[in-house]
Amino acid sequence: MNGREIEHLLTVMDENITSSRAYLRSEILSxxxxxxSEVLAELxxxxxxxxxxxxxxxxxxxxxxQALIA
Amino acid sequence: MLAVSLTFLAAAxxxxxxxxxxxxxxxxxxxxxxxxxxxxxxxxAMVWATVPLAAAVLxxxxxxxxxxxxxxxxxxxxxxxxxxSTYFDAHRAEFFRSFxxxxxxxxxxxxxxxxxxxxxxxxxxxxILNYRWLRNALKPRWAKTALATLILPxxxxxxxxxxxxxxxxxxxxxxxxVLTKAGTLYQGGVQDRMxxxxxxxxxxxxxxxxxxxxxxxxxxxxxxVNAPADYFWRRIPGKLFVILGSDIASVNVRYPPxxxxxxxxxxxDLSDADLTTxxxxxxxxxxxx
Numbered sequence: 149m150n151g152r153e154i155e156h157l158l159t160v161m162d163e164n165i166t167s168s169r170a171y172l173r174s175e176i177l178s179x180x181x182x183x184x185s186e187v188l189a190e191l192x193x194x195x196x197x198x199x200x201x202x203x204x205x206x207x208x209x210x211x212x213x214q215a216l217i218a
Numbered sequence: 219m220l221a222v223s224l225t226f227l228a229a230a231x232x233x234x235x236x237x238x239x240x241x242x243x244x245x246x247x248x249x250x251x252x253x254x255x256x257x258x259x260x261x262x263a264m265v266w267a268t269v270p271l272a273a274a275v276l277x278x279x280x281x282x283x284x285x286x287x288x289x290x291x292x293x294x295x296x297x298x299x300x301x302x303s304t305y306f307d308a309h310r311a312e313f314f315r316s317f318x319x320x321x322x323x324x325x326x327x328x329x330x331x332x333x334x335x336x337x338x339x340x341x342x343x344x345x346i347l348n349y350r351w352l353r354n355a356l357k358p359r360w361a362k363t364a365l366a367t368l369i370l371p372x373x374x375x376x377x378x379x380x381x382x383x384x385x386x387x388x389x390x391x392x393x394x395x396v397l398t399k400a401g402t403l404y405q406g407g408v409q410d411r412m413x414x415x416x417x418x419x420x421x422x423x424x425x426x427x428x429x430x431x432x433x434x435x436x437x438x439x440x441x442x443v444n445a446p447a448d449y450f451w452r453r454i455p456g457k458l459f460v461i462l463g464s465d466i467a468s469v470n471v472r473y474p475p476x477x478x479x480x481x482x483x484x485x486x487d488l489s490d491a492d493l494t495t496x497x498x499x500x501x502x503x504x505x506x507x
Contacts, residue, residue, distance in 0.1 A: 154384070155365075205448060213499075216483060
């Protein structure tokens with residue numbers, strides 16, 4: 149692989165990371181909406197919620213959620 | 219004698235800069251050496267010789283340094299003396315005077331040439347060490363391509379892939395999945411890598427290594443197609459785990475987020491609708507939760 153090929157690869161990676169994050173975000177928010185009662189129960193009991201996503205289980209803390217809307 | 223002198227000059231002006239640059243670049247990262255073909259090696263040697271030499275020539279001409287030592291006549295006398303022993307015997311005193319002048323001219327060019335090569339090689343070393351920052355700082359696509367074309371071919375491909383040179387952003391880290399020829403899958407952060415002088419991978423050291431229980435996973439999958447793969451990773455006791463390069467069948471390079479819980483939900487990325495969803499969710503929690 150020469151320098152130009154690697155640079156092309158990096159550009160593709162940058163684009164993939166952006167789209168992967170958007171996809172992951174939509175998965176998490178959809179889970180919040182579709183499993184609202186379970187999410188609320190987990191947040192009440194553990195102050196965090198485990199969200200199954202295509203990238204594996206993502207743990208989201210209540211404090212992080214509160215910081216997002218603060 | 220003339221042939222010997224010309225060979226020495228060719229070595230000093232063409233091979234010397236290439237060898238010096240390789241030595242300085244090799245201090246920072248292992249270089250890809252044997253993976254280049256003969257044409258690439260000659261092209262690189264010519265570039266390393268001609269561009270700094272042109273700069274050195276401009277330098278001595280601008281400062282009128284060559285003229286301080288002698289002139290074209292001295293070169294002619296020195297070459298004639300080296301070429302013909304008859305001429306040498308007849309003009310011995312002139313020859314040594316001119317030879318000293320020509321030696322001074324060559325020395326004036328040579329130390330400037332080598333200084334320029336060392337400075338250029340150190341600049342490339344700096345660019346290699348700060349490649350990620352430099353690439354992110356350059357906005358135009360052509361500038362990024364030019365940087366990659368100039369810098370990356372000088373570095374071992376394994377070093378490029380298994381160091382933070384290519385990390386796309388600050389908030390991700392470098393992890394690899396390594397499949398061995400025995401069929402075992404390992405996962406972990408890249409702590410270190412050993413690269414042979416020819417640029418090939420000798421070994422890779424994983425931090426916080428995990429091994430995938432492949433057989434158990436397949437057994438479980440046979441019973442439950444939805445069995446999650448995450449539960450079949452087992453931590454390997456010890457902090458560092460070395461896998462020999464000769465045992466590696468394939469390497470999957472990944473850039474997971476440093477904090478797996480937050481990057482997916484970061485304020486700048488969230489739309490108003492996303493924030494409303496989170497706000498509505500939190501509003502349903504009891505006060506004080």
